[in-house]
Amino acid sequence: MMNTVWRVALGVVACSAFFWGVAGAVDLGLERNLRGYNIPDGGGWYTLGVFAGFIVAYFSVASLTDTTAGRHAALVPAAGAWFGVASCLLMGQQTRHWVAAAVVALIGSALPLIVHRRNRTRRARLGADVPT
Secondary structure, three states: HHHHHHHHHHHHHHHHHHHHHHHHHHHHHOEEEOOOOOOOOOOHHHHHHHHHHHHHHHHHHHHHHOOOHHHHHHHHHHHHHHHHHHHHHHHOOOOHHHHHHHHHHHHHHHHHHHHHHHHHHHHHHHHOOOOO
């Protein structure tokens, strides 16, 4: 049980770092270079938050799927997404901040619903009793 709690906590922190990095990239904007788009100078921490947060969150959420907390694993990135919404709106109130916050809020709200619906469909296929 205690190991699951630590994995959930690590997942929430990592997802929060990922969405904080996304909010920082929205705040700084992207600049075009020869190979595509990049976060401008001064956005190193946001880049680290995006990459490290994604990798750590992916492995921590994936490790929860084989435990009793598997059905609640979608709540981990949802909590991080809502932290990203708050971070984005605290960084600025321009249109790009509101659009990014709305998209991140949509992602954070949709994840638990998608997982719940998928689990419900799987239980129905297996013949389990599905409450309506």
